[in-house]
Amino acid sequence: MMKGLMIWGTTSDAGKSYLVTGLCRALSNRGYKVAPFKGQNMSNNSFVTGSGHEIGRAQGLQAEAARVEATVHMNPILLKPRGDSTAEVIIHGESLGSPQAMEYRQDFFGKAFSAVEESLSILEQSYDVVIMEGAGSPVEVNLMDKDIANLVTASMTDVPALLIADIEKGGLFASVIGTLDLLPHPHRNRVKGLIVNQFRGDRRLFKDGERWLKKRTGLPVHGILPKLDIRMEGEDSLSFSAIEFSSVSTEPSIDIAVIALPYVSNYTDIEPFSAEPDVSVRIVRNSSEFGTPDAVILPGSRSTIHDYLYLLEKGLINKIISFYELEKGYVVGVCGGFQMLGEELNDNEGRDSKKSGTVVKGASLFPIRTYFMDNKKTTQWNGYFITEDSSRYPISGFEIHTGQTDCNNQTACMPLFYDEYGNPEGLRSSDHRLIGTYIHHHFYNDTWRTYWLNQIRLSKNLKRRDSIPFKDSKNEQLDKLAxxxxxxxxxDEIIHVVERAKK
Structure with a gap:
């Protein structure tokens, strides 16, 4: 039996990822070598490991919290939704295509089971403790027989579990009792304690509730977490709206509008703006919400053509074109968002749209065409950017995309970045008001982010600002969480639960 702990939640978004992240940092602070683990994750927010493999973004952050390098074994199976019943299946960082949900359950379960078993064995040999995150609820009765992230992982490892419930959602007592009641007997016995999340006000007001839970379930409440003002990168679409935040400065702020996409991916690209005191970020879902931003960001997409046609129908593509051409605003396209800013989206083989022969006219702000193919590029990226005075500054990030983008007018295609070998990447207008790139997390680079923001500040007659180290801010948040x-x-008791289970 491995030394570890399973974190289950009564619902999706109950706080499982948050709890695992905080426990990873807290245990690391106490001297443990900790690994996060999620057997199967469903998310379009992904992370590229140093080996060039794709895992869930949450496990990448949790590894950072644990102060260890993220590996493919921390999330052996990643499902990236591409429609209501299809998802790209990624096992040990390698894509196996996009089967229908039923086909996956029938044909891929054996491979997934073996992948989880292999990864857990490797983690057990390399770390003191493995903190395992479940998915959704562990008691989806129609899925229990093949619930890899919850019951299958728990059976493989035979570790104790904690159950977390979000009191802010309401119905905490019913959801706790219902979850425990529906758990199969061996798994009910492995639950050793409860965590109450998002409690507002004086915790003494919950004493009666705590006593009731202990009497009714026989389980102690190992903690009552308050409603926390600690930003953490979100895992899935449920967290997308949470990236909105307002400026904390009394000075005039920069208003950034992030365009909502049905199949948005890697929207954590926007997180570093939370460190900027004069920047506000808001989500725009339709043309009536567009307003008068200073900058617009089109994020990545897991289904570019679908999302582009959605924005076209909502009137947002025309809004963006007018914003850039007539209002002289700043527009950023990242990955799928970059592809949408071109002249054409060519999916003759149906790789993106699932319909062969699909060719769509794009926003035509860049003279580029994108062709969708089978080959998927996943790699960490390092390079540099050049300022007007010919100064070079390093920049890094990662790529995850299937499209190949070609420029139709080389004289009009000004590179945004250059890789470490001097090859051009991305495009920009001469005044940097329009930029597009395949590099995710480029705004995590403080010098680049500040350089871009200062251009907007100067256009508004605001003062330049110095760089704010986002990584330091992120580490401060992780320490604050711990x-x-x-x-x-x-x-202490949670650690005792883990230690006792090992004996």
Whole structure:
């Protein structure tokens, strides 16, 4: 039996990822070598490991919290939704295509089971403790027989579990009792404690509730986490709206509008703006919400053509074109968003749209055509950008895309970045008001982010600002989360649960 802990939630978005992230940092602070793990993740927010493999973004952040390098074994199976019943299946970082949901359950389960088993064996040999995150609820009765992320992982490892419930959603007592009641007997016995999440107000007001839960379930409440003002990168589409935040400065702020996409991917590209005190970020879902932003960001997409046609129908493509051409605004396209800004989206083989012969006219702000093919590029990327005074500054990020983009007018295609070998990447207008790139997390580079923001500041007659180290800010947030857990969770008892189970 491995030394670890399973985190289950009564619902999706109950706080499982948050709890695993905080526990990884808190246990790391106490000297443990910790690994996060999620057997099967469904998310379009992904992370590229140093080996060039794709895993869920949440596990990448959790590895960072644990101060260890993220590996493909921390998330052996990643499902990236491409429609209501299809998803790209990625096992150990390699894409196996996009089967229908029923086909996956019938034909891929054996491969998935073996992948999880292999990864857990490797993690067990390399780390002191493995903190495992379940998915959704562990008691979806129609899925229990092949619930890899929850019951299958728990059976393989035979670790104890904690159950977390979000009191802010309402119905906490019913959801806790219902979850425990529906768990098969061996798994009900492995639950050793409860966590209450998002509690507002004086915790003493929950004493009666805590006593009731202990009497009714026989389980202790190992902690009551308050409603926290600690930003963490989101895992899936449920977290997309949470990227909105307002400027904390009394000075005039920069208003950034992020265009909502049905199949948005890697929207964590926007997170670094949370460190900028004069920047506000908001989500725009239709043309009536567009307003008068200073900049517009088109994020990545898991289904570019579908999302482009959606924006066209909502009137947002015309809004963006007018914003750039007539209002002289700043527009950024990242990955799928970059592809949409071109002249044509060519999917003759049906790789993106699932319909062969599909060719769609794009926004035509860049003289480019994108061709969708089978080959998928997943790699970490390093390079540099050049400023007006010919100064070079390093920049890094990662690529995840299937499209190949070609420029139709080389004289009009000004590179945005250059890779470490001097090859051009992305495009920009001469005044940097229009930029497009395949590099995710480029705004995580403080010098580049500040350079771009300062151009907007100067266009508004605002003062330039110095760089704010986002990585330091992120680490401060992780430490703050761990400190909060030390205060509001019974970490000593949680560690005892893990240690006792190993004996």
């Amino acid at each position: 400190d909060t857990f030390e205060t509001y969770l019974d970490l």
